[in-house]
Structure formats: structure tokens, C-alpha cells
Amino acid sequence: MQAYRAVLAVFGFFIALVLGVAAHAAEATASAPVAAPAELTYLNRPIVTFRSDLAGASPRIRVQRAADVLERLPERELDQPIDHMQVIFGNEHVTVFRLGDRLLFSLLPTDLDPADPRKFEQLVKDTESRLRSVLDAHKRQIHWPNLIRGVLYAVVATALLLALGWGLNRLRSRMLSLVQRTIEQHLLTRTNKGFDWTGSAFQLARRIVELSAVFAFLALLYLWFVYVLERFPVTQPLGERLGDFLLTLLGRIGQGFLDAIPGLVTVVVIVLITRAVQDLVTNLFEAVQQDRVSIPGLHPDTAGATRRMVSVLIWALGLTFAYPYIPGSQSDVFKGLSVLFGMMLTLGSAGIVNQLMSGMVLIYSRALRKGDLVRVGDTVGVVTELNTLSIKLTNLRKEEITLPNAVVVGNTIRNYTRQAGPGGAMLSTTVTIGYDTPWRQVHAMLVNAALKTDGLVKEPQPYVLQRALSDFYVEYELFAQIPNPLERAPVLSELHAHIQDEFNDAGVQIMSPHFEDQPKEAVLVPKDKWFTPPAKP
Secondary structure, three states, X not given: XXXXXXXXXXXXXXXXXXXXXXXXXXXXXXXXXXXXXXXXXXXXXXXXXXXXXEOOEOHHHXXXXXXXXXXXXXXXHOOOOEEEEEEEEOOEEEEEEEEOXXXXXXXXXXXXXXXXXXXXXXXXXXXXXXXXXXXXXXXXXXXXXXXXXXXHHHHHHHHHHHHHHHHHHHHHHHHHHHHHHHHHHHHHHOOOOOOOOHHHHHHHHHHHHHHHHHHHHHHHHHHHHHHHHHOOOOOHHHHHHHHHHHHHHHHHHHHHHHHHHHHHHHHHXXXXXXXXXXXXXXXXXXXXXXXXXXXOOEOHHHHHHHHHHHHHHHHHHHHHHXXXXXXXXXXXXXXXXXXXXXXXXXXXXXXXXXXXXXXXXXXXXXXXXXXXXXXXXXXEEEXXXXXXOXXXXXXXXXXXXXXXXXXXXXXXXXXXXXXXXXXXXXXXXXXXXXXXOOHHHHHHHHHHHXXXXXXXXXXXXXXXXXXXEOOOEEEEEEEEEEOOHHHHHHHHHHHHHHHHHHHHHHOOOOXXXXXXXXXXXXXXXXXXXXXXXXXXX
């Protein structure tokens, strides 16, 4: 029994020791840093990538050692066969690559990338093939006839590059001369005296020719560089990579053009359909504006503004439908620009939206239109422009006044033209005459003065209203129509002159009386003088 207990105790101690050693090894493995992979390259050609330590040497140190061995290879050994053999180093299976009897480097199974679908045997074969290619390139590089041949090819390519560059420069000069002659002929034959885009067109054509020449020369220089690099074994991989990059880039551009064709065709179809719908709507609203078609709820005065709004809505919908088919619309750059423009429009359009909505109120309320004589607040003038954001008035002093739509909507608008009829806007002037002058005589004199004024309409005939019966006088207001409201000031001056002449000829005092004492006799008009000329019974 005691022997049995002793065996159990020894067995338990052994299990505890094994578990402790395993835990310590696991902890050491977890805490040890993972070495970074290092790629072995020679003569700009990749050979293999080391991912594990070997005998305490990290992958970077293994690469340095293998590169030193390859650098010190003598030329006489480069033709020897390459082989590999498997050896056991410590507890690891190692594949050693040799060139003849010279050891080059070793490869471990753990050097294979876990994500690589190849097996370790295939990795060994690929490494041997790449190593043979590198050694052959090294042999060609140190063989002086190859170097001389490469230099001769580079010299010929350089001469050809210079010749093509000279030809491009000559072609550029001829194209610029052709553009200049065309512009000069246009200047000699043109008859329009206004602004001409000839100078700007010449500068644009000149820039296009120069940029085309520069890009063509850069393309030739790139091809020359690739060709020269491929002539030497050391730089041949660089040249091949540059050539592959160019072919890949051209292929991507061509594939991009091919992929963009269906989207472009769709965009063109959507634009054509949108244009057709917009033309149909334009014709309909123009017919309403010209009173050739009547649509309930749509007035001819507001048809133009409604047409513009509907056209904007139609094009906005068309662009919305076409946007997903525009090449590059799904890229992050395009989305970023869209967000930027949207934010700029949102932040900067608060005042613009206010003016737009105020303009819509003015248009659809039909408070004024072009040619109306209006008063907005303290400003009087003729409406010359009714825009989306503002209106323009020309006052009697020939001054152009611009009023934002929000300011116009916030003030009282007096339109002197809308109800005036075909004769034009109404013009009025006021005089005060004492009660001792017959009112019929005053009416007749004022109408005669208006009929003598050239700037006023004779039909319908001017008329007079008695605006007030004050304590000392009667207030008379003469109304007449003026065809051109912009001539209000000179026409009103001429009317005042004729009024003075009429009253002076009749011996009627225009100066209004203001009594301080009660007169001895009543101030009135005898009945026999009610129709004093030019008044007629």
C-alpha cells in the first residue's frame, strides 16, 4: 500500500512538472515578439520571403547574409547547377540551397505564408527557379558585350528621342502659326464691331497646342526611359514594371471608357426626354401668356414665372434621374463634392430663398408689372425690370433704383397704372380757390389748361374733383392721363404754366384767402355769375 502511494506521488509530481513547463513555454511563446517578414531580392528581382528565425537569426539578418553571399559569387561559378537538400538543424527541417559546393541560404517550412495556397515543396521549386533567373541576369550583367550592346541601344534610343522631340517642336510651331493665320483672317473679314471672342479663342488654342506638345514629349520620354531600363539586366525588372504600369493604366482607362458608355447613353436619353418635355411645357405656357389657350387658375401675367419654375423642376428631376448613371458619380470624391456644394448652398441661400419667395409673392399677386408707374414706400418710379431677386424702377429724375423683393413686399405698393386704362397713368395736381369764385368756372379753366398741355391725353377728357371744402377755400384736384409716366415732371410743369395763364386771363386769384376778421359781406358767388366764361350752362 505504501509502495502504491509512493508511485502515485511520483506520478503526480511528474504531471505537475510537465504542466508547469508547458505553461511557461506557452507564456514565453505568447510574449515573444513576432519577427517581421523580410524579402530577399537581388538585381531588383525578388527571390523569396523569410518569415521565421533560424538559429537565432531574424528574417532581416537572414536576408543580409544571403545577399552578401550572392554579391561575393565569382563569375566562374555562375554556370554551376543549383540544387537543394533537406537537413535537420536542431529539431527543424531545413532546405538548403547550393550553387555547386557553395551554400547560398536556407528555407524553413514556416517561411511559407499561412495564406499562401501553395505547399512547401512548390515554394522550394519556385524559389529555385527565381534564383536561377537572378544568377543568369547577374551573368549577363557582368558580361561586357551585353553592356556595350545595352549602351548602344540606349544611345540610339536617345538620338531617336531627340529627333522626335525636334519634330514635335516643329509641329507645335506650325500649329501655332496655323492658328494665328486663322485668327488674323477672321479679324480681317469680320464686320461685327461689338465684343469679339477672337483673342480669347486664340489664347485657348495656343494653350491647347502647347499642352498637347508637352504631354506628347513626356509620353515619349517615359517610353524611352522604359526601353533604356530594359536593355540592362540589372534595371530590366524596373523597366518591365514601368511598362506593365503603363499598360495597366491604359487598360484601366480603356475599360473605364467602355464601362462608361452605357451610362453615358442613358444620360443622353434622359437629357433628350427632359428637353422634349421642357419644350412641350414652354409652348403650352407661351400659348397661355399670349391668350391663345386658357387654363383655369393660370393667369397670363403669371404664366412666364410659372413656366420658369416648372422648367427648373423638370430639369431638377431629369438631373436626379441621370445622376446615378454619370461616370464617377458613385466615387468618394464626387460624393464629397456633392456634400460640399450642398452645404455651401444651404448656408448661403437663406437670404436668396427669402428674395425668391418674395418675388413669387409679387408675381402671383400681380401687384405690378413692367411699365407700371408705382410707389413703393417713398420711392416713385416706372417698373423697368421685374427679376427673381429684385425689381428696378426709373424715377422722374431718370435714376435707376433697385429694390430687393423682400423690401417691396414689406412696403405698401401703390400702382398708378393698373386701373388707368389704355390712355396711360393718371396725373393730378391740386389748387385751392376762394369761395367767391364760381366752382364751374374753376372746373372749366382747369380742364382748358389740361387740354392745352401737349403731354396729356385729350380723350378721355380730363376732369376735376372738389377734394375738400375748407374754412377759407375750396380744394380742386385736376386729373388727366399721361401716356409716358417718365415725362411726368416736364408735363406737370407745363400744366402748371397753363393753369396760371388760364386763371390770369380770367382774373381769378389763385392765392388762397386766410381771414383774420369776419368780412362785412358774405363771400359767395351770385347766381347770375355761376356760368362765368369759360363755364357753359
